[in-house]
Amino acid sequence: MLIVAGVACIAVTPMVWLVKGPGTGELVGASLQVGTGVAALVWAWLQPRQGDSATDTGQAKASGGGSAHTGIRRPGGAGTESARVDRTGDATADGSGSTSGTGIDYS
Structure with a gap:
């Protein structure tokens, strides 16, 4: 979403300058802004994504129809980044529907 907003800002501002018949300064300014904006978007796109991580989890207990989970929940496979869970354990469920x-x- 942030990248889409950045693209919109990069594209709209120079267009406003150029629509009115640009002078030399406006043309140079628009060119510099577009170049800087594209470089910033490429840099943002290439940054490593932070994934979900859970470490040393344990001792989650569910009873009486409850639910317990040690680790990461991604309903329906939600999320596009990586997920890592280390040394999980001790999730117990007691009772019907738990x-x-x-x-x-x-x-």
């Missing part, structure tokens, strides 16, 4: 899990839950 659920528990460790790791990454895509349900």
